[in-house]
Amino acid sequence: MTTEILLTFAVLALAIFLFVSDKLRTDLVAVLIMVILPWTGVITANEAFSGFASNAVISVIGVMLIGYGVERSGIMTVVAGFITKRVGVKEKNVMATTSTTVGLISAFMQNIGAAALFLPALKRISKNANIPASKLIMPMGFAAILGGTLTMVASGPLIILNDLLTESGFDALNLFAVTPIGLALLATGILYFYFAGGLVLPKASGETQVTSASFMQETHNLTTDIHELDVNARLAGQTIEQLNIWSTYGINILALREDASHVYGPWRKTHLADGQTLAVLGTIDAVNRFAADYELTVKPELEHFASLENEDESGFAEIIIPPTSPFIGKTLRDIGFRKNFRLEPLAVIGNDGTKTTLEDVPFEAGMQLVVYGSWKDLINLRNGREVAVLSDVKAPELAPQQNKKKPALFAIVVSLGLVFMGFPLSLSFFTGALLMILLGVIPKEEIYPAIDWKTVFLLAGLIPLGTAFEKSGAAAYTANAIVNLVGGWSTLAILFIIGLITMFFSLFMSNVAATVLLVPLVLMMADTFSIDPIGLALLVAVSASNSFILPTHQVNAFIMGPGGYRNADYMKAGGIMSLLFLIVSVLMVYVLFM
Numbered sequence: 029m030t031t032e033i034l035l036t037f038a039v040l041a042l043a044i045f046l047f048v049s050d051k052l053r054t055d056l057v058a059v060l061i062m063v064i065l066p067w068t069g070v071i072t073a074n075e076a077f078s079g080f081a082s083n084a085v086i087s088v089i090g091v092m093l094i095g096y097g098v099e100r101s102g103i104m105t106v107v108a109g110f111i112t113k114r115v116g117v118k119e120k121n122v123m124a125t126t127s128t129t130v131g132l133i134s135a136f137m138q139n140i141g142a143a144a145l146f147l148p149a150l151k152r153i154s155k156n157a158n159i160p161a162s163k164l165i166m167p168m169g170f171a172a173i174l175g176g177t178l179t180m181v182a183s184g185p186l187i188i189l190n191d192l193l194t195e196s197g198f199d200a201l202n203l204f205a206v207t208p209i210g211l212a213l214l215a216t217g218i219l220y221f222y223f224a225g226g227l228v229l230p231k232a233s234g235e236t237q238v239t240s241a242s243f244m245q246e247t248h249n250l251t252t253d254i255h256e257l258d259v260n261a262r263l264a265g266q267t268i269e270q271l272n273i274w275s276t277y278g279i280n281i282l283a284l285r286e287d288a289s290h291v292y293g294p295w296r297k298t299h300l301a302d303g304q305t306l307a308v309l310g311t312i313d314a315v316n317r318f319a320a321d322y323e324l325t326v327k328p329e330l331e332h333f334a335s336l337e338n339e340d341e342s343g344f345a346e347i348i349i350p351p352t353s354p355f356i357g358k359t360l361r362d363i364g365f366r367k368n369f370r371l372e373p374l375a376v377i378g379n380d381g382t383k384t385t386l387e388d389v390p391f392e393a394g395m396q397l398v399v400y401g402s403w404k405d406l407i408n409l410r411n412g413r414e415v416a417v418l419s420d421v422k423a424p425e426l427a428p429q430q431n432k433k434k435p436a437l438f439a440i441v442v443s444l445g446l447v448f449m450g451f452p453l454s455l456s457f458f459t460g461a462l463l464m465i466l467l468g469v470i471p472k473e474e475i476y477p478a479i480d481w482k483t484v485f486l487l488a489g490l491i492p493l494g495t496a497f498e499k500s501g502a503a504a505y506t507a508n509a510i511v512n513l514v515g516g517w518s519t520l521a522i523l524f525i526i527g528l529i530t531m532f533f534s535l536f537m538s539n540v541a542a543t544v545l546l547v548p549l550v551l552m553m554a555d556t557f558s559i560d561p562i563g564l565a566l567l568v569a570v571s572a573s574n575s576f577i578l579p580t581h582q583v584n585a586f587i588m589g590p591g592g593y594r595n596a597d598y599m600k601a602g603g604i605m606s607l608l609f610l611i612v613s614v615l616m617v618y619v620l621f622m
Contacts, residue, residue, distance in 0.1 A: 032500035035068040040502075043493065047578055047595050054579055054588070054595060055482040058489025070496045079491035080484075083454040088140060088487060088582055089479055090457030094443060095144035096478035097464035099151075100471075101436035111153060119159045120222050126150055126164060127171035127221065131214045134175025135182050136448075140582045143172040145440070147590060162230050165591035167221040169583045170576060170605055174217045177570050177613075178210035179203050185543040185572035189565060192547045198562065209570055209616040216612050220605060228601040230593065241344055250374060250398065252344070254282065254336050255315045256327040259304040263322055269296035277318045279310030282372050282400050283342070285332045292342060292401045293372040295364075307333040309374070309400065342402045344374075345419040351393040353414050359388045369409055371401035435467035483585045490580055503533065503545050511553055519559055519622055523567060523614045526550055530571035531606060535580055539572035563621025567613060574609045576602030 039061060046057040066076040079085055111129075115121045126146070134142040150168055154161040176183035180190060180203050190200040221229070241252035263271075273279055284294045285305040291298075307330070308315060319326050336342060349355055355363060360373055375383050377396040397415070399406075410417040443460030447453060464470045470478060497503045510529050514522050526546075533542035546568045554561035575581035579588045579598055587593070 029505065030501060032068075032070050033502045033505055035070055036496050036500040036502040039064055039068065039070075039496065040493065053482075054585075055486040055489070058486045060489075062489040062492050065492050065496050068496075070500050071492060075495050075499075076492045077488075078495070079488035082488070082491050083452055085484055085488050085491070086454035087457050088483060088586065090443075090454065090459075090461045091140055091144035092479050092483075092586075093461035093464060093470060093475070094440065094457060095147055096474070097436050097439065097461070097469040098145060100474075101432040101469050103433050103436055106433075111149070119157075119163055120225070122153060122157055122159060123164055123167050123225060124218055124222055126153065127167045127218050128214075130168050131171040131175035131178070131218070134172045135178035135210070139172040139176040139183060140586060142175065143169055143583045143586055146172075147587070151590065160231065162591050162593065163225065165587050166229060166593065166597070166601060167218070167225065169587040169591075170217050170221070170602075171214065172583050173573050173575065173581060174210070174214045174609075176210075176573050177213050178207055180206055182210070183573055184540040185569040188540055188543055189547065189569040192544065193562070193565060196548065196551055198565075201562070201566070206566060206570060208620060209566070209613060212612050212616050213570075213609060216608050217605060220608060224604070228604060230597045250344075251309065251311050253310065253312060253315075254330065254333065255308050255310070255312070256330050256333050257306050257308065257315075257319060257324045258327075259300045259302060259306060260322070260324060261302065263300045263324070264302050266300055267296065268294060268298050268300070273308075273318065277310065277314045279308050279314050279318060280372050280374055280400070281306055282309050282336070283307040283333060290333070290341070290402075291370070292405060293366045293370045293399075295367040297367075305332050307336060309372075342400065343406075344398065344400050345406050345417055347397050347399060347409070347415040347417050347419075349391045349393055349395045349397070350416050353391070353393070355391045355414055356393055357390050359390055361388060369401070370405045371399040371409065374398045374400060432467070432469045436464065436469045439463035439467065439469065480586075480589050482589060486579070486585050487582065498545065508549075511549060514553075519557070520614070520618055522553075522557060522559065523564075523618055523622075524610065526553075526564060526567055527571040527574070527610045527614050530568050531574040531610065534572045534575045535578055539575065539581070543569050543572045560621045563617050566621070567617045570613050570617075571610070574606055574613070576605040576609070578602070 042064075043057060043061050046052050046060070047054065052060065062076050062079065065071050066073045111122070111125060115125045126149075130142050130146045133146070146168060147165070150164050151161060153159070154164055177186070180186045180201055186206060194200055268281060273281065281294060282292065283306075284291045284298065284300075285307070286301075286303070308318070310318075312326075315326055318324070330336065360366075365371065365373060375398040376389050377383055377398070379392060379394045396418075406417060409415060439460045442463060443456050446456035446459060461470075465472065465475060506529075510525060514525050517525070530542055530546055533546065547565050550564040550568055551561050553559070554564050573581075575584065577599055578595065579585045579593070584598060584602075
């Protein structure tokens with residue numbers, strides 16, 4: 029064993045330890061490995077940083093942009109609505125349907141592309157069905173990987189397998205030669221999550237978070253009950269100020285709906301009109317008194333303002349008046365608070381902690397104000413110098429781009445068409461991403477934020493490890509040692525060992541590289557042990573997709589951020605999936621080829 033091999037194994041051991049222990053963020057581990065390797069002398073500096081120009085990294089950037097464009101175009105809103113309508117909101121049914129769809133799509137396109145295209149729809153389904161995204165995204169990602177075993181063009185290892193076979197004097201396999209194995213694997217993965225998903229998938233990281241409404245209720249003893257009423261002839265023509273709604277009834281108008289849009293914190297001089305709908309905050313007794321006095325009907329549930337309950341668009345917030353605020357000495361009326369900031373003030377809290385009336389109270393440094401409004405307006409307020417916003421403020425969900433569904437579909441079709449024509453994946457998807465930008469689907473200012481740079485650095489940092497493994501001779505050393513080890517073993521045992529070796533290699537180097545390295549070796553082994561060479565080669569190409577234990581596969585890295593997953597989550601759910609994959613793939617190859 030040479031010094032280069034020992035150094036490579038040492039770096040590999042360090043990478044495994046850091047990945048498993050979670051002592052460093054995954055992308056930082058990858059960057060650390062990328063920097064360490066050239067200092068060992070195993071690879072050059074150019075080779076260490078070559079990952080940034082690799083097809084894998086460029087492809088991922090391209091599909092991230094395409095996926096973002098699909099989401100911004102509103103296409104996936106339609107898809108998500110269709111699936112939700114068809115399968116309902118039961119978690120297992122949604123998971124099985126979405127995973128099956130993505131798995132089948134992956135049969136004819138690269139699995140990272142299928143995952144990227146469907147992720148926006150999955151996020152919207154999660155939101156609409158009130159299912160934690162973490163319960164859907166990992167099964168979808170695993171299904172995309174499993175779907176990559178359905179046809180001979182579904183993944184890089186299977187595509188390159190035919191080249192390796194023809195170079196060694198064998199006939200190329202037909203398009204559906206691997207389909208029986210792929211179908212068995214996909215079915216196994218979906219059934220695994222259907223019956224055991226609740227045990228192995230993490231709970232949503234946000235499940236225990238306190239809403240802004242419950243926080244205000246507990247902290248300031250404010251009612252957070254929202255009710256909906258339609259404006260009638262008795263109210264029409266009056267301004268909000270003329271109603272004296274706060275002083276008379278102790279309720280607030282949080283928002284006004286007109287022409288299918290919401291106006292938060294409507295100005296006191298706003299005239300009410302027929303056709304408008306009000307969202308008011310107050311106790312049910314107070315709201316009923318107001319409704320009775322003006323012959324209004326309190327709706328039993330929110331119709332037009334349903335989004336206010338789950339705080340998608342708006343919520344409650346605390347703000348404080350800093351010593352440098354221009355608000356000091358001025359009242360809400362002087363400031364034109366509702367008119368200028370579109371926020372509804374609910375309570376003013378003095379420096380002694382007591383709540384005071386909202387009417388004509390001059391602000392002092394240190395006073396707090398509880399307000400309600402859209403997250404967008406609260407962010408604008410936070411970005412100013414007038415107040416300090418104490419509460420967490422959600423980033424508002426971007427509205428779909430208008431009239432961009434057809435341009436987005438055109439960009440997708442062009443990308444997929446280029447892939448099927450045989451052009452490199454990186455060039456095909458980057459071309460589609462550029463079309464999304466040029467056609468206005470992705471606004472120019474949103475291009476760089478649309479890219480998950482942690483994923484980019486994760487992949488770019490791990491690619492040099494595969495280079496070092498091959499260049500140092502560590503990969504060939506390991507493979508030859510295993511070949512010597514299995515001499516005299518049964519056919520089934522040899523198949524299990526080959527599947528296990530391939531799985532191990534694919535975790536720490538590209539699955540294509542693992543295939544290129546191992547297929548020639550197993551073809552030689554087949555002759556030695558009198559085993560069908562095609563079956564062994566196919567097992568290697570299929571097992572190269574058995575990458576579930578760590579987020580080193582492109583799909584796993586891609587879904588890590590949106591799903592809020594940790595390395596431990598992949599070890600738990602992916603460990604069992606890897607074992608099932610190994611068993612099913614080996615048994616299928618044994619039955620079909622041995």
